[in-house]
Amino acid sequence: MGSAQSGRLFGVGVGPGDPELLTVKAARVLDRCAVVAHFAARRRPGNAWSTVQALIRPDQTVLRLEYPLTTEASHHDEYERRIAEFYAGAAEEVAAHLDAGSDVAIVCEGDPFFYGSYMHLHCRLADRYDVEVVPGITSLSAACAAAGEPLVSMRETLTVLPGVLPQEELAATLAGADAAVVMKVGRHLDDVRQALAAAGRAGEAIYVERASCTEERILPVDETDGIDAPYFSLVLVPGRALGQRGDP
Amino acid sequence: MGSAQSGRLFGVGVGPGDPELLTVKAARVLDRCAVVAHFAARRRPGNAWSTVQALIRPDQTVLRLEYPLTTEASHHDEYERRIAEFYAGAAEEVAAHLDAGSDVAIVCEGDPFFYGSYMHLHCRLADRYDVEVVPGITSLSAACAAAGEPLVSMRETLTVLPGVLPQEELAATLAGADAAVVMKVGRHLDDVRQALAAAGRAGEAIYVERASCTEERILPVDETDGIDAPYFSLVLVPGRALGQRGDP
Numbered sequence: 219m220g221s222a223q224s225g226r227l228f229g230v231g232v233g234p235g236d237p238e239l240l241t242v243k244a245a246r247v248l249d250r251c252a253v254v255a256h257f258a259a260r261r262r263p264g265n266a267w268s269t270v271q272a273l274i275r276p277d278q279t280v281l282r283l284e285y286p287l288t289t290e291a292s293h294h295d296e297y298e299r300r301i302a303e304f305y306a307g308a309a310e311e312v313a314a315h316l317d318a319g320s321d322v323a324i325v326c327e328g329d330p331f332f333y334g335s336y337m338h339l340h341c342r343l344a345d346r347y348d349v350e351v352v353p354g355i356t357s358l359s360a361a362c363a364a365a366g367e368p369l370v371s372m373r374e375t376l377t378v379l380p381g382v383l384p385q386e387e388l389a390a391t392l393a394g395a396d397a398a399v400v401m402k403v404g405r406h407l408d409d410v411r412q413a414l415a416a417a418g419r420a421g422e423a424i425y426v427e428r429a430s431c432t433e434e435r436i437l438p439v440d441e442t443d444g445i446d447a448p449y450f451s452l453v454l455v456p457g458r459a460l461g462q463r464g465d466p
Numbered sequence: 467m468g469s470a471q472s473g474r475l476f477g478v479g480v481g482p483g484d485p486e487l488l489t490v491k492a493a494r495v496l497d498r499c500a501v502v503a504h505f506a507a508r509r510r511p512g513n514a515w516s517t518v519q520a521l522i523r524p525d526q527t528v529l530r531l532e533y534p535l536t537t538e539a540s541h542h543d544e545y546e547r548r549i550a551e552f553y554a555g556a557a558e559e560v561a562a563h564l565d566a567g568s569d570v571a572i573v574c575e576g577d578p579f580f581y582g583s584y585m586h587l588h589c590r591l592a593d594r595y596d597v598e599v600v601p602g603i604t605s606l607s608a609a610c611a612a613a614g615e616p617l618v619s620m621r622e623t624l625t626v627l628p629g630v631l632p633q634e635e636l637a638a639t640l641a642g643a644d645a646a647v648v649m650k651v652g653r654h655l656d657d658v659r660q661a662l663a664a665a666g667r668a669g670e671a672i673y674v675e676r677a678s679c680t681e682e683r684i685l686p687v688d689e690t691d692g693i694d695a696p697y698f699s700l701v702l703v704p705g706r707a708l709g710q711r712g713d714p
Contacts, residue, residue: 231607238491241481241603329603331610331617332624337708340616349551351614353607353678355489355577359479362579362635363599368588369579375639376580376626383621391623430601 225252227347228323229340231331231354232269235431235450239355240270247352248273251323253315255281257308257335265450266325281315281322283308309342313337316347325448328418329354331378333401350408357452358399362391367456374457381406381453388413397457404449411439419455427451473500473564475595476571477588479602480517483679483698484707487603488518495600496521499571501563503529505556505583513698514573528568529563531556539540557590564595575698577602580627581649605700606647609674613684615704618645622705629654636661645705652697659687667703675699 228247231240248254254274261458263271264282274280286300315322326336330351343349358378362369370376374396379388381403392398392413400410403425414420423439428450437445440454476495481487496502502522506512511519512530522528535547563570574584578599591597606626610617618624622644627636627680629651640661648658651673662668671687676698685693687701 232491234601236491238494239489239601241487241489242493243484243486246486329607329610331615332607333619337616337619341708344614349614351611353487353603353611355481355601355603356607359577359580359601359604362577363601364477365598366592366599367579368585370626371581371585373628373630375628375631378624378626380620380621380623383623460589 223319223322223348225318225322227312227316227343227349228321229334229336229349229351230323230325231329231334231337231352232266232325232327232403233263233355234328234357234360235269236360237272238385239430240273241352241354244352244354245273247350248323248325250321251278252320253279253322254322255283255308255312255322257283257285257326259285260287260343265327270325279315279320281311283311283447301372305338306342308386309339312339313343313346316343326354328356332358351377353367356379357429357450358427361399361452361454364429364434365424365426365454367424367454368460369399369454370457373461376457381410385409385413385416389416392417392419394456395455396459398455400453400455402449403447403453405447407442407445407447407451410453411442413439414439414453422455422458424454424456425451426454471567473566473568473570475560475564475591475597476569477582477584477597477599478571479577479582479600480514480573480575481603482576482605482608482677483513483517484522484608485517487608487678488489488521489600489602492600492602493521495598496571496573498569499526500568500571501527501529501560503531503556503560503570503572504683504710505531505533505574507533508535513575517575517655518573527568529564531559552584553586557587560587561591561594564591574602576604580604580606581698605677605698606649606702608677609647609700609702610704612682612703613674614670614675615702616708617647617702618705619708622707624705629658633657633661633664637664640665640667640703643703644707646703648701648703650697651695651699651701653695655690655693655699658701660689662687662701663702670703670706672702672704673699674702
């Protein structure tokens with residue numbers, strides 16, 4: 219697990235966006251790492267970076283890992299190849315700092331092991347270095363808290379689905395779920411809304427955009443027609459065992 | 467939403483047990499509340515209370531909400547009746563402090579809206595008072611971090627199930643899941659293990675007990691025969707899209 223001189227790698231979940239939703243541990247780990255790495259899209263600061271920026275000192279090295287420019291029109295295999303190359307290159311950039319003896323924190327939105335890009339570096343580095351993962355508040359928990367919607371209780375199951383799934387698959391899964399959350403809704407909002415309607419769950423569903431951030435927006439799904447949903451948006455379908463007003 | 471003189475209610479997720487996994491916001495909210503309420507079983511301190519105890523000042527009022535003594539042998543309806551009475555009484559104890567103008571924090575393990583007892587008070591008080599919920603780190607996120615196991619990525623779905631479900635239902639759901647987590651395993655460990663075997667997922671499954679606490683224990687499910695699993699234990703079945711060592 220790395221030589222005695224190697225630095226230590228931390229995968230740090232920084233939560234959904236509100237800097238107050240960082241854990242005490244995440245703040246401590248960020249403070250001790252000489253290098254702080256983060257993902258970002260071209261010409262954007264990166265959400266995880268924006269969340270922690272105020273905590274970073276001038277003597278710390280910031281390693282910006284910028285996603286390659288890809289378009290929806292890119293051929294699927296070409297896209298996969300470029301993204302895999304990017305993660306491999308990013309892992310080696312991080313590894314170079316670890317080899318030089320520096321501790322590195324890779325910050326990521328939400329929780330590192332819950333749909334996080336960090337996992338692509340973790341799987342390339344965890345066998346070679348000492349690695350510790352610091353869990354974070356998921357956007358899912360933040361969205362329920364912001365909407366005041368109890369999500370799942372008692373004997374209920376919870377199903378979490380990415381919005382990119384085909385509409386028929388979404389509808390079938392939503393129809394059979396107790397509680398459900400559709401993640402990363404973004405440009406799939408129309409499909410998600412139609413899947414909810416087909417599953418008979420549209421009336422209970424709540425759309426939440428950028429939970430905990432200043433731009434937070436919460437709407438019944440039935441009132442989202444025509445809105446331009448960002449990638450960081452999700453849909454909650456709370457369980458019925460214990461409604462906000464109901465008695466068990 | 468409460469009179470102008472009423473106190474404010476906070477449902478505060480304190481995370482999985484390690485006090486460092488409290489959020490900055492949870493610590494701030496605890497600091498400002500005159501009353502800190504927590505659930506506990508008879509003769510036990512309560513996990514949420516143990517997590518935050520060191521942060522509470524002598525001038526703050528601690529409201530211990532002690533579950534009634536029930537036994538497995540209790541008749542189901544009788545059990546339901548006593549538990550409902552308990553939650554109704556606990557809600558009125560909290561309401562009395564709010565009516566007196568005190569802010570009240572109800573602390574709970576993990577995240578308040580993710581299988582939390584807090585929900586039983588929330589649904590009784592949210593219409594009458596100003597309420598804010600502070601999300602917390604779930605035991606699920608803490609368990610994945612502790613085990614170093616990426617849970618769910620890319621196009622995968624995640625299914626979360628309570629261990630109390632019938633073995634056949636567990637097996638059917640686990641067989642169809644990409645990634646899965648069985649919560650509150652406890653005395654259902656044998657059933658869960660058999661369900662995993664029936665679903666063909668036992669070899670990938672990891673048992674985690676009291677994630678992030680000093681008593682944390684992590685084992686392959688295949689090596690858990692005969693162990694006495696506590697209520698706060700769970701089983702992880704990581705998704706296969708991105709294994710720890712695999713390449714996407």
